[in-house]
Amino acid sequence: MADRGLSEYPAWLRDVDAALPVTRSYILHSNIRDMYLVNGRHLDLIAALWDVLQRNGYAGIIHYTPHGIRVIPPDATETVLGAVGIPLTRLGQPMGYEELTQLLHRMTGAGSDRGASQTHLALILDYASQWHPAGQAPADPEYAFLQAVLERIHAMRPHGPASGRDASMYSPVFWLVDNPGDLPAWLVGGSDGIKQVPVPSPDLATRKNFAANVMAILGEIDPEAVSTFAREAERMTLRAMADVVRLARDAGLGPERIDDAVRAHRVGLLENPWADPAVREQIAHGEAALSGQVKGQSRAVRHALDILVRSATGLTGAETGGSGSGPRGILFFAGPTGVGKTELAKAITALVFGRSDAIIRFDMSEFAAEHNEARLIGSPPGYVGHGEGGHLTNAVRQHPFSVVLFDEIEKAHPLILDKFLQILSDGRLTDGSGDTVHFSETLIVFTSNAGLPAVSSDGPLPHGTDFEKRVRAGLRDFFTDKIGRPELLGRIGENNIVVFDYISPQTGRELAERFIDNVLTTASTRHGAPVTMAAAVREGLLDWCTADLTLGGRGIRMSVEALLVNPLARALFSYPQGTPAIINALEREAEGWHTITLR
Numbered sequence: 001m002a003d004r005g006l007s008e009y010p011a012w013l014r015d016v017d018a019a020l021p022v023t024r025s026y027i028l029h030s031n032i033r034d035m036y037l038v039n040g041r042h043l044d045l046i047a048a049l050w051d052v053l054q055r056n057g058y059a060g061i062i063h064y065t066p067h068g069i070r071v072i073p074p075d076a077t078e079t080v081l082g083a084v085g086i087p088l089t090r091l092g093q094p095m096g097y098e099e100l101t102q103l104l105h106r107m108t109g110a111g112s113d114r115g116a117s118q119t120h121l122a123l124i125l126d127y128a129s130q131w132h133p134a135g136q137a138p139a140d141p142e143y144a145f146l147q148a149v150l151e152r153i154h155a156m157r158p159h160g161p162a163s164g165r166d167a168s169m170y171s172p173v174f175w176l177v178d179n180p181g182d183l184p185a186w187l188v189g190g191s192d193g194i195k196q197v198p199v200p201s202p203d204l205a206t207r208k209n210f211a212a213n214v215m216a217i218l219g220e221i222d223p224e225a226v227s228t229f230a231r232e233a234e235r236m237t238l239r240a241m242a243d244v245v246r247l248a249r250d251a252g253l254g255p256e257r258i259d260d261a262v263r264a265h266r267v268g269l270l271e272n273p274w275a276d277p278a279v280r281e282q283i284a285h286g287e288a289a290l291s292g293q294v295k296g297q298s299r300a301v302r303h304a305l306d307i308l309v310r311s312a313t314g315l316t317g318a319e320t321g322g323s324g325s326g327p328r329g330i331l332f333f334a335g336p337t338g339v340g341k342t343e344l345a346k347a348i349t350a351l352v353f354g355r356s357d358a359i360i361r362f363d364m365s366e367f368a369a370e371h372n373e374a375r376l377i378g379s380p381p382g383y384v385g386h387g388e389g390g391h392l393t394n395a396v397r398q399h400p401f402s403v404v405l406f407d408e409i410e411k412a413h414p415l416i417l418d419k420f421l422q423i424l425s426d427g428r429l430t431d432g433s434g435d436t437v438h439f440s441e442t443l444i445v446f447t448s449n450a451g452l453p454a455v456s457s458d459g460p461l462p463h464g465t466d467f468e469k470r471v472r473a474g475l476r477d478f479f480t481d482k483i484g485r486p487e488l489l490g491r492i493g494e495n496n497i498v499v500f501d502y503i504s505p506q507t508g509r510e511l512a513e514r515f516i517d518n519v520l521t522t523a524s525t526r527h528g529a530p531v532t533m534a535a536a537v538r539e540g541l542l543d544w545c546t547a548d549l550t551l552g553g554r555g556i557r558m559s560v561e562a563l564l565v566n567p568l569a570r571a572l573f574s575y576p577q578g579t580p581a582i583i584n585a586l587e588r589e590a591e592g593w594h595t596i597t598l599r
Contacts, residue, residue, distance in 0.1 A: 008039045009052070010206075012199050017052045021167040024153045024193035026174045027183065031199045034237040037206055042213070042238065045199070046072060046124065049174065056165045058120040059083070062107065064100065065126045068092040083107075083119045097145040104149060108156050108171050120160060124174045129182035138184075149173060150187055153194060202238055204230055210238050214245045218255045225255035232262040235426070240265065266438045267400035274312050274328060274401075274441070279352055283312050286351045293347035294340035295553075296507030300333070303498045304344060307331055308352075311443055326427040327439045332492050333447045334471055335500030338552025341447040342407055348443070349403040360395045361405040364412040373416050378432030393431040396439060403443045410450040414483045424491035446492070450482075451475035461502035461549060468499040503553065508546040511553045515560040516541065523568060528578040531568075537586050563594055571596040 006014045013036065016026060028045070035042045038051055050061055050072045060080040061072040070091060071077040081088060084106040095103070107121050132138050138146065158168035170193075180188045180196055188196065202210065207230040215221045215229060233241050248254075248261035251270055264270040273279065282289075283305070290301045311329030331348075333341035350356040366372065378390035396404065409417070423429050427440040451474025455461055462470070475497065479489040503511070516538065523531040533541075545559040568583070575581055575598055585597035 005055075006052075008037075010036050010038070010048075012197050013038065013048055013052055015197055016049070017056070019195055020053075020056055020165070020169045020172070021158065022193065023195045024156045024170045024172055025149070025195070026172060027177060027180050027188055027194070027196045028174060028199055029177050029180050029196065031201050031237060032176050032178075034199070034202070034239055035210075035242070036199075036238070037209055042210065045176070049122070049124070053120075053122055056120075056169065057160075058122060061122045061124055062103070063124045063126060064095065064103075066094065066131065068094055069103075080119075080121060083121065097141040101145055101148045104152055104173070108152050108173075120169060121171045122174060123171070124176065126176045128175050129178040146184060146187055150191070153191065156193070201235060204234075206238070207233050207236070207241065210241055214242055215255055215258070217245060217249055218253070218258075221255040225258060229255075229258045229262070232259050235428075236262075263441070267441055269401060269441065280312055282351050283308050286348075289351055290344065290347050293350075294344045295510055296503050297340050297344070297500055300335075300340075300344065300498050300500045304331055304333075304348065307496060307498075308348060308443075326425060327423065327442050327444045329443045330424060330492055330496045331443065331445045332497045333445065333500060334451060334475060334497055335449070336452060336502050336550070336552055337449055338554030338556075339500045339503055340553065341500055342405070343553075345403065345405045345445045345447065348445070352403070352443075359403045359405055360392075360399065361407060362392065363407050364409050364416075365407075367412045367416050370413045370415045372413070373419065374432060376416070376419065377429065390431055393429060393435075393437040396429075396442060397437050400438065401441045403445060404439070405445045405447070407447050408449065409446045410448045410478065414485060417483070417485055417488055421488060421491055424488075448475070450478040455502070455550060463501040463504070467501060471499045472497060503549055505546060505549065508549050508553075508556055509542055512542050512545045512556050512560065515545075515557055516564065519560065519564055519568065523572065527572055527575075527581065529580045531572070531581045531583070533583040534585075537583055541586060564596075567594045567596045571598050 006017055009017075012028075019026075032045050035044055036048045038048050043051065046061070046063060053061065060076040062080060062084070063070050063072055068091065069086070071080045077091070078088065081091075084103055086103060104123065107123055131142055137143075153173070156170055158170050160168040175183060177183060188194065208226060211226045211229040211233070212221075215226060229241070229244075233244070236244075244258070244261045244265045247265055248258060251261070251264070253261055260270060260272060263272065286305055286308070287301060290305065291298055294301060307329055308331075331345075333344065335341060346356040346359060349359040362376075367376070374390065376390045376392040378393060392404075396402065406412075406420075419429065423439050423444065428436050428438050430436055451471050453462065453467075453470045453474060472494065476486075476489065480486040516533070520531055520533060541560075541563060544563055545556050548555060551558070563586070567586070571583075572581070581598040583596050584599055585595075587595045587597075589595060
């Protein structure tokens with residue numbers, strides 16, 4: 001195909017140009033509200049279309065929106081409106097569908113009332129996606145107009161040739177829509193002369209070109225700053241990139257901090273909290289703090305800290321050479337129940353934020369049904385709750401610098417798990433309203449009991465490197481064979497899997513000691529006098545509570561509740577308030593109850 005001097009035009013615009021002799025209606029969709037590099041200039045879509053139409057000898061464009069019409073170029077207004085019999089007083093005034101149908105007929109050469117049958121014009125029907133409420137059928141007047149458009153498309157004949165081209169051409173109708181599905185299927189395709197033209201987001205080369213031009217207002221720039229901006233602006237429009245530069249200028253940021261401006265535009269954080277020296281200091285010395293919170297999991301703690309350090313330095317995904325648009329970090333805690341997986345997530349949150357409750361937590365057992373997806377991302381248009389947003393998307397939008405915990409991920413419906421693919425790879429998620437929520441500053445933590453080998457409480461529990469290999473193999477089987485989502489495991493990354501051991505007898509005893517001390521402290525406070533325990537009773541209780549470690553700390557806590565808390569509550573209920581008490585006997589009865597003797 002001949003170049004026709006359009007090599008510096010975007011591909012979609014060259015496509016429009018090439019099809020002018022054979023196309024009566026264009027459906028332009030997707031990135032239609034951006035700017036586009038056209039022969040060295042950055043133009044909006046209307047101006048870009050006019051640039052091509054003018055080259056082909058068109059006299060002008062009639063641009064319709066629900067608020068009225070205007071003519072491009074403005075100095076051709078009188079000529080263009082005269083050609084279609086529209087008085088100048090109708091400019092900028094709302095136009096009903098009947099009057100718009102008359103305009104269409106006159107512009108496309110229907111009837112003898114057209115004043116200039118050989119004048120090449122184009123009609124742009126803008127914001128057609130918003131002509132009627134989402135999810136509803138067009139009202140009768142709109143439906144009749146759409147039918148009239150299809151009839152004119154079928155009846156339209158080319159005329160010309162125009163002054164800029166040898167071939168005869170049509171007076172085409174351009175629809176500007178968000179998605180082709182916003183128009184009836186019978187109007188979008190299935191007929192000759194109707195062409196869908198997707199307008200893509202700017203590619204890396206276009207972003208680089210635009211960045212080199214627009215960053216000049218920030219001062220002297222170097223190629224590395226331009227490349228950084230272009231990479232960080234992946235999936236951004238050129239309009240958004242221009243906004244980023246204005247934001248940087250207003251904040252006094254130089255070109256070297258353009259990545260901070262990108263983040264501020266996306267999530268509202270001008271300063272990078274992960275670069276805070278205080279946060280880095282806490283992470284650097286975090287092993288002691290985390291090990292104090294999570295007993296007996298030194299290997300898991302060290303592995304988690306390595307990933308946390310990588311997150312703080314911004315090197316997550318650095319090996320791909322991409323923009324690093326995924327989450328700040330990913331942790332997948334795998335292992336038996338009750339060994340500290342959730343506790344470590346809370347401890348990490350406290351390490352970074354200073355408080356363990358600064359965590360966005362989801363119990364994925366509540367998302368076992370597919371329809372619960374709406375609770376995460378919000379209901380789509382036309383459904384109850386639309387506009388309220390989802391629990392996940394709302395929380396991250398409000399707290400973009402956060403730890404997001406998905407507890408017991410294996411219990412969620414597999415189709416809900418698919419939502420994590422976009423979060424893990426792109427660091428973003430589209431909610432039920434169509435808005436994008438960015439996860440680029442979050443630390444994503446999953447916990448799971450999936451993949452565990454079968455064990456017996458009678459013998460020693462497995463641990464160490466061999467156990468870790470078996471858990472990892474079990475996870476691969478779970479994601480690949482059981483739920484058919486190997487790609488999800490790939491997005492998580494096997495290096496981000498942190499395997500927890502079963503707790504050791506020593507750790508179990510330490511936990512039991514802690515739980516017993518908590519009970520006695522609380523009982524003393526509530527009773528109004530010290531409540532203590534004889535050493536022999538304590539030893540027997542410790543043995544009972546740590547006899548089975550397969551349920552980890554959770555099992556020990558449940559044993560303490562059953563063997564100590566419940567019988568102690570019964571004993572104190574009838575014991576004189578404010579009188580010191582010593583637990584000097586703990587006996588098991590035939591019914592399975594335990595009796596505490598106080599003195």
